[in-house]
Amino acid sequence: MAQLVWTVEEMILAADFADNRDWKPVNKGTSGVEELSDLLRMATFYPVAVRPENFRSLNSIGRKTNNLISSHPARNGKGLRTSASEIPVVERFVEDRLVMKRVANELRERIRAGTAAVGDADKLYRKYSAVLDAEADASCHRKSETLDVLETVCAVDSRTHSTVVGSIVSRGDSLDCDLCGFDFEQAYGRLGRGYIELHVTDSPTSVGGDDSEVLPVCSNCHRMLHRGRGAAVDVLRSALET
Template identity: 30%
Template sequence: MRIVTVPRREEGNMVDWIYDEIVLAADVVSRNGWKSVRSNSKEAKALSALLRRGALHAGADLPANFRSVASIQRKTADLETARPGYQGKATRGNRLDRIVIVQFEQDPTGMQQRASMIRRLLEEGEELPMSVGDADDYGDEGGLVEFVGRRRERDPKLRSRKLDAVEASGLPIACEVCSFDFGERYGSRGKGYIEVHHRHPLHVTGATRTHLDELALLCANCHRMCHRGDWITPDSLRAIMHAEVASRSAP
């Protein structure tokens, strides 16, 4: 029989785990053979770093030990011991733990996809999952995952106006960081295609009046790199890329 070690509960204000957080923790446990992870594991450190950004608890007064690696170990232990068939003594979890476990048991692939979606949105920082208190706010339709979320309001006309302005200036519709041109690479299928990025993310600026100069044209790869982890500007990413190229070409 496997004995699960659970760290002592930390002192301070406890913040209840919400559905999206538990889905992420259950994804870690399911990929670990339905075994909890230690606080010093790379999985616990990665999940702690992601959740400690606090995006799922926007506006809340979070304690210093919020979603520490110890709390990640404890929550994954809750999930392991609450799973049907566990032979030892269950730890103290909550109702959502059991709901999420059932969902993973019934649709493991779909729930792992849902976890990947939540993780990606949190890493990008612009479109955040809605904090929900009940798993009933989510539903599956047509074999795909229906995701209930919220996103920053955008002006759909800004993209076309930005592209028109770039073309009028005689510049190519290409990535401002790496110069990738979809039209050159993919011909008519890629002509005029590019992703439009806010140089300063809307989740940082909040409600604002956006000027065309505040928009950058980026390929999908550079767009992701700007948002990965702590966001950086396209200019900063270009400097990183040039420095990397220079270091590789140096004798």
């Protein structure tokens, strides 16, 4: 029976294993190889009926991991050959390591829960890219001076901000302004990916109780909602529609 092609999800887990070892070459006896082999055998990316007896064996784990390691810039092309499918995985680890580490963690959780599927990698990458960008940008919710009047925008803590943004992305919705439709990623490309501000309707300065409503808004609309005594959401929405 022919060897089955590695899925992107499997390669991400192998790359994460390599990253945990500082991208040093491995062999079948390296600590962690057997654990990764057991994990990938547990996954349901391929039905058991079509798997060869040596499916994701210790040898295959070692070979694939070393192939991925060979694609790392620090290796300067030294090592085994790499395939076109392996290089993008390593490039993403180099460019967005924290995102990829979170993707790998959730893939492991899904495999153990029996819910992992081919295609998860791309969805999780988009999800965690948005979440991490949101966490980094949460500090933008702070005091600022406008026309010599000290104004504030909603002080949403980073955990709440990340949860809301992650939920929006998980639903497949775009992070555009709920009022004017402005999309930071569409306007600024990768720089704007995952960025959005949150407006809390029941309090001008903090996240409220069960009755609070959190709306994703652009910076302009957020300022208008807080200008002066603060405009109601429906008032600003009506003004934008006229």
